[in-house]
Amino acid sequence: MATNVQVYRDPDGDRWGVRVVGEKETEPKMFGSRDEAVQEGKRLAEERGGELLVHDESGETEAKG
Numbered sequence: 565m566a567t568n569v570q571v572y573r574d575p576d577g578d579r580w581g582v583r584v585v586g587e588k589e590t591e592p593k594m595f596g597s598r599d600e601a602v603q604e605g606k607r608l609a610e611e612r613g614g615e616l617l618v619h620d621e622s623g624e625t626e627a628k629g
Contacts, residue, residue: 567614571598571605573621584608 567586580601581592595601609616618627
C-alpha cells in the first residue's frame, strides 16, 4: 500500500489536520491554519517518500503533490 499524507479540515472545528495513511498510519497533527498544515504535509511527504493530498473544506481532493 502506498504512503500518502493527507491535509484536511477538521469537521468539528476550524483547525486543519495532517496525517500519514498507508502501511504506517499516524495520529493526526492539528494546526490553526491551512497553510501551516500544508507546510507540514509537504515535509512529511518528502520525508516518507509519499504523495501529498490536500482536501478542501468539503473533503474533496483539490491538490496532489
